[in-house]
Amino acid sequence: MSETPDSAVRTYIDSHRAAFLDDLAEWLRIPSVSAQPERAGDVRRSADWLAAKLQETGFPTAEVWPTAGAPAVFAEWPSDDPQAPTVLVYGHHDVQPAAREDGWHSDPFEPVIRDGRLYARGAADDKGQVFFHTLGVRAHLAATGRTAPAVHLKLLIEGEEESGSPNFRTLVEQHADRLAADAVIVSDTGMWSADTPTVCTGMRGLAECEITLYGPEQDIHSGSFGGAVPNPATAAAGLVAALHDEHARVAIPGFYDGVVDLTDRERELFAELPFDEERWLRTARSTATFGEAGHSTLERIWARPTAEVNGIGGGYQGPGSKTIIPSSAMVKLSFRLVAGQDPDHIEKVVRAWAADALPAGIRHEITFGSATRPCLTPLDHPALQSVVRAMGRAFQQPVRFTREGGSGPAADLQEVLGVPVLFLGISIPSDGWHAPNEKVELDLLLKGVETAAYLWDDLGENRHDAD
């Protein structure tokens, strides 16, 4: 246990909470949607805003790093102790698309606090969880009387995470020297629930593709031609239907090559969590579970690879009817990957499968976005134990282990920098990531601040260098 007076941390946070929330709201008002080309200026504005704010926080260095796409923000605050370990915090300042008409109760880019929750696109994913580090490091300094953090602290906040981080690996390779660290802390995940603080030990990877199917050169009359030529909408549906077998396993040949199955110990840890399937279903806004045979819901979302349809479209979708055979149709697919799966291999097997599955007379084009590798941290890693201790002090509860079903470019940091990746996140499943009415619980956000305040001290004093 560190000597940091926890009450001093809490007092500092309480007295700076209002300004912290005002600042966060200002940032959330910038609609930094990386997937929408017309928002490119807003994504740049978000990076500029963050760099300025980090300087104001006290980081001696805070820079906007351009990429071939949207810019990232890098900041650095060295420790006074040259022997202190170096920690790199990862997050992202871009957000998912959001529009009022998708079902938001208020403007997604005009933050509002209702019932102790802050509603806005990016409140939890990921601006809120990036931003708790600003007050966290100040609380750490104030409570310990330091003028610099107990670790060499670096932040890398990218701007294209919600677009699959197409330029992130290049950026990390390009700046590998300045990014060098002993450990990476990813603040872009969640925890089990408001009552059960947890540390995540791994993330699924992600591969995405869009397949466009072409039939007749133009829409043709379904009376004159129906029943005698292939219909690309039917072919699109056939592809999607062929994604899974009758056990809801992905039916693409070679898809499971190399998959690292769960150990018995991991299955036990998952099974020990207070999982209430009815409650989980409410969070999922769904009425039934469905998935790969032989696995629990937690195993399915954390440790099993998936194939999911994110969008499908073709033919006439307006009011009324239009008796056509459409000229084209498209499907957007995403594949969640687990340890042992290689995105390049997935692209290869998906391409082969799609080419095989389509009837004569249907031409197709398939494009893959950039992929994200899966990653996994050993349960017994000493730096992971620091995170668990810091979180335990903030939450005053035992901390358990989860994994994250979502995906992040953490594996690129692990690969390029050659360091372990740890996760510190306070978001909960009901926060509505990528959905309307995304929010963050204010209590938990402030526990995130507190955890960060303790973490630098614990890591600095315990000198958990990377192995």
Next chain:
Amino acid sequence: MSETPDSAVRTYIDSHRAAFLDDLAEWLRIPSVSAQPERAGDVRRSADWLAAKLQETGFPTAEVWPTAGAPAVFAEWPSDDPQAPTVLVYGHHDVQPAAREDGWHSDPFEPVIRDGRLYARGAADDKGQVFFHTLGVRAHLAATGRTAPAVHLKLLIEGEEESGSPNFRTLVEQHADRLAADAVIVSDTGMWSADTPTVCTGMRGLAECEITLYGPEQDIHSGSFGGAVPNPATAAAGLVAALHDEHARVAIPGFYDGVVDLTDRERELFAELPFDEERWLRTARSTATFGEAGHSTLERIWARPTAEVNGIGGGYQGPGSKTIIPSSAMVKLSFRLVAGQDPDHIEKVVRAWAADALPAGIRHEITFGSATRPCLTPLDHPALQSVVRAMGRAFQQPVRFTREGGSGPAADLQEVLGVPVLFLGISIPSDGWHAPNEKVELDLLLKGVETAAYLWDDLGENRHDAD
């Protein structure tokens, strides 16, 4: 052979051709799209325009008949001979949706003539084919010196054919007295090709439905939840994929109940037509045929029932990607029906099939539009022989037999009025019905005028009363 001097008909048509085309162009400029609620005023304007034009043509009676939806036009021109048979011409003045950005080379509602073709939405389906009757009856009178047609001539031109004629049957029942006739002539079909004039002997029926599938109450994150709850886009694709078996037969239990199979004689007549599959594929703008095993392409499009996807949609369809499980998806399906199939039965079996096919956790809604029954006329009917003779005189060629794969409310007229239904159409498959760049060949349009001019004489003199 009638005594009508054919050359007098041709001379009359030649000298009135320019004014006829100007008038038609004026009508085509009215965007009478019945499927789009915002065009309701245009559909009414189209009806008013036609009624006025029919009065100008000489019809003593020309009325706009309101319905619960879009209005129809009724016109009547009695013969001087009370013993003359009564003929009711059917067509429609509404058109399919059309937008420049769908691939039109010019505005769909600004008719242009290029290379002997008149391009506009409705040029062939069906305004052009309704309109040839106006000049046809005038040519008939001019060439025979009559002041009234040789038959009691009635026209019923409806305004909701492209929306499935939801109010047509009610309209016909309501006005059954005034619509009473000895035969119906449907001018809303096509013929084999510009070189091979044909008479159609039947049309397929049509049933349409839209199925909306609901999964999560809102879009949810495919990382957090992917692999563990049912995805409505996957379910939609599964439904569509389950429409057909591996022989491309419709796999809905009960779908083929009652289907009247082709006779050997009918299969021979089909097989005798100069069918060039490569050329047909070019017309279909397709690169391969595909359909029910054991049947030729002509059998598939004319005499076999089908299930076709007209539209499918769900999830994110914009640029880039969005890693969601969508909250809903929809499919628009249409079923072409052949003699012996009952739309009410089809609705019943489709509803049962959809309810059975969907996984737990996917709620669905299914709505059926109004259906159209299939119809078929005996090859040896005497009025059909009149049509064949009139067409033979206009085209100066032998006339062969086809069927029509499309659908029309002709079967309602057959059922309610108790009369045989005949077909007179001059459109050809490349006219692009329901597609961008719809057109009509001017030569054929004028052969339609000429056929109509001969037909009233032949029917009037030969007194082919309905049996």
